[in-house]
Amino acid sequence: MDFDMGKIDIAWCPGCGNFGILTALKRTLAELQIRPRDLVLVSGIGQAAKTPHYVKANFFNGLHGRALPPATLIKAVNPELTVIVTSGDGDMYGEGGNHFIHAIRRNPDITVIVHNNMVYGLTKGQASPTSQPGFVTPLQVDGVFEEPFNPLAVAVALNASFVARTSIHDLELTRRIFARAIRHKGFALVDTFTPCVSFNKVNTRHWYQEHTYVLDDNYDPRDRTAAWQKAVETGPWPLGVIYTSPPKPSFEENLPVYKTNRQPLIDRKVQWEKLAALIDSRKG
C-alpha cells in the first residue's frame, strides 16, 4: 500500500520531529496493509494536526482540541474503518482535555498519536500543558510554574486500554509502538516525544535522547501498579508500552445498535413499520 502523497508542500520546519512521525506512520500503515480508502485520519488544529494532509487517506481535519469527538463517532457509525488521530499536545491535553478524559472512558477502537513537543508550535511558542516548569516563552516570561499535565498517569488512572510513550529520536521503536497501537482493539494512546526546532530550545532531539530509556522486555504492561510507577517517572522518562488494561469491550461493541446486528449503522434503513406502530400506539 502506498500512503505517499508524492511531491507536496509540507508546512513543517526543516528538522521538525513531525517528519519522523509521518515516516513512521506511513511505514506502519503499509506494513499493516490497511487500504487508504478504509483509513480515516482525524486531527484538530496545530502543526502536528496537519499530518492527515500528508498521508494518502481519508481525513477529517476539524477544530482545535476537537479531534476525539468526531473520531469516536466516525468509528461508531462505521466500525469497518480504521481511525487514527494525530494531534499536538496543546490540542489534545489543553483545548481538548475534557474530550481526552471522556474518550478514554468510552474506549472507542481508535489510535491516538499525540505529537508531544511540550510547546505550542503553530501559534509560535507559548507554553503547552506538558511544558516543563521553568520553561520561558514570550508569554510565560518568568517561566512556567504549573504542574505539567501527565497524560500517561491520567490514562492509567482511567484504566485506558493501551498506553504507550515513544520518542521520535528512536524511529524503529516508534514504528513498532505505532503498529501495536493500531492493532490494539480499544483506545490506544501513544504520547510521542518530538522536538520543536523553532520554539523549544530546551527539549531538543538530543535532550529526548539523554532523558529517556526504553523499557526492557521483562516489563509487564498488564501490571497496573508498575504502570503507575512508570507513568509518573520523569528522570529519565521510560519509553515503551506502559500499560494495557484487561481486555474490555470497545465503545462500538458496547453500543446497543451493534449488540444483535453487526451491519454498520450507515448502511441501515429507516424502520418504517416500527415507526408507524409507534405513532399508532399514541392513538386513544
Added chain:
Amino acid sequence: MTGSPAAHDISIVLAGEAGQGIQTIEQLLTAILQLAGFHIHATKEYMSRVRGGTNSTSIRVASRPVQAPLQRIDLLIPLDEKVIPHLRYRLTEETIIVGDREVVGDLSRLRHVPLRQLAREIGNEMYANTMALGLILGLLAVEAQVMEQYLASRFAGKGEEVVANNLQAARLGHDRGYALRESGEIRFPEIMRHDNAKEIMVNGSEAIAMGAIAGGCQCITSYPMTPGTGVITFMAQHQHDFGLLVEQAEDEIAAINMALGAWYAGARAMVTTSGGGFALMTEGISLAGMLETPVVIHLGQRPGPATGLPTRTEQGDLELALYAGHGEFPRIILAPESLPGAFALSRQAFDLADRYQVPVIILTDQYLVDTYYNTAAFVLDPRQTSRFIVESAEDYQRYRLTPDGISPRAIPGRGLGLVGVDSDEHDEAGHITEDLELRVKMVDKRLHKLEKIKEALLPAGLAGPGDYRAIVVSWGSVNPIVREALAQLGVNDVAQIAIQQVYPLPADLGHYLAAADKTIIVENNATAQLGHLIQRETGHGFHQAILKYNGLPFTVEELVDDLQKCLPAS
C-alpha cells in the same frame, strides 16, 4: 381581563408542589379525555426544582381542535395552599375551585370535597390524587366505564390491591363529581365529542424525535439541558427498536463535533440542546459551515441570558441561532408552530441538511416541547426521505467546484476515492490552501448554496382576506395563539403571516408587508428579534410589536386584548 367563558371549551388547571404527582394525574386525565373523544390541549409551567414550589398543568377540553393556551381558569384543582396566590391572575368571577379543605386551607371560594379523608378510608392518603381525577371526570360526565377500563389497564402491572384501590378511589371521586353536576351546583357547558380513531396525542419533544426518525436520523449525541432533553430521552427509550446510536456527550462541544463525525462518515445525526448548550456549540456550527458537513440541531429555547429561567419559555434565541458561528456561511432555521409542524419540519430538516450540506437548526421552545394535544396521526411517506450520498470515483474531490455550489458528497470507505474535509480554507480535494483566488471561489461556492435554498423553500403564505389593511406576523409556537385570537376578534381586514421558516425568510414576505397599512409583530421575547430580521431582509419594519417575556407563553385572551388595542377600528 376576564373574557367570557366561551361555550365551546372548559379550562381546567391542576396545580401543586413538585413531587405531589400532578404529572401522573395530568397524564391519566388527558389519556381518558382523549378516549372519551374530546379535543384537548395540555400545557404545563413548572419551577426548576424537584420538590416544593408550585407547578401547574392547564388542560383545555374543547368541542373543536385547539392549539393555544387560555388565560382564564374554569375549574381549578389546587393540591396545596400556595396555588391560589400563584394563579390568582388567572382566576375569574366564574372560576370554580374544587379541593380538600384539609390540604388547601379555608378558602372562601372553595367547594370542599374531603379527598384525603375518603382516601384514608380506602386505605391510603395517596389515593387522593386518583380521587381528584375521578372528580374531574365526573364533573365532565365522562362515562365511569371509560375511566375504569383505562385505569385498570394502566395499573395492571402494580398488583390487584393497587388496581382495586385506585378504581375505588376514582369511582368515589367520579360519584362526587357527577353528583355536583347533576344537582346543578357545578355546571359546565356541554363539550361535544368526536370520532378520534385517526388521531394521536404526543408532545412537542416526541413530535420532533419521531420526525427525526422519519427523516432517517440514526444517531443523537447531546448533553442534558432543559427543555432540549426530551428529544434525546425519547430517542434513548426507543433506541433498541429503531437502531439509534444515543450518546450522552461530556459537553455540548463534544456533542456537535460527534454529530459532525457521524455525518462525515455517512450517518444522519442530530443534537438537541437549549441556549446555553447551543452557545457552546457555535464553533462546531461554524465548522459545519466550513466542512460543508450536514448537521441538524434542535434548539429548545428557554429564557436567558445565562441560566435564566431554566424551565420556562421564550423566543429569545433567534438571533443566537441566526448569527452563531464565526465567518460567513449559509444555514437554515426552521421554527415549527405545532405538533404536526414539528414532526414534518424535523423530518424535512435532515433532507435539507443533506441536500445543501448546511447546518439546519430547529427552533422550538419550552412551551412547544411540553405541550400536547390530539392531532391527526402523522403520515409516513418513505419516498419523502432521500439520501444524497454518492459513491466516490478514484479521482473524487470533496469540494469540487460546481455551478450550484453543491459538491457531490461521498463518504469514506464507500467508493474508490478518498474523502478529505478540512476546517482550514481548502482546495477542491480538501487540503489546506492559502491560494487567495481559490479562497474567493470557495466562499462564493458556499454562499451560493443559500440562493439554491431560497429557490427551494416554501412561500410564507397569507391567511385571511386578500384586501387586508393590517398584517399580524409571528413565528413558531406563537402562530396558533395569534390565529385563535384573530378568529375570536372576527376582524375582516386583518391578515396573518405565520412564519415557520425563519431563515432564509420566505421570498414573498416583503410583498405582503408592503401592501399593509399597519404591520404588527408578535413575539415571545423582549426585543422583537424576528421583526428586526424581517426589516433587515425586506426593508419593511413593523408599526407595533406585541411582546411577552415573563417566561410564559401568550394566552388567547391576552392576544385578543393586545391585538384589539393595536388594530385600526374597522
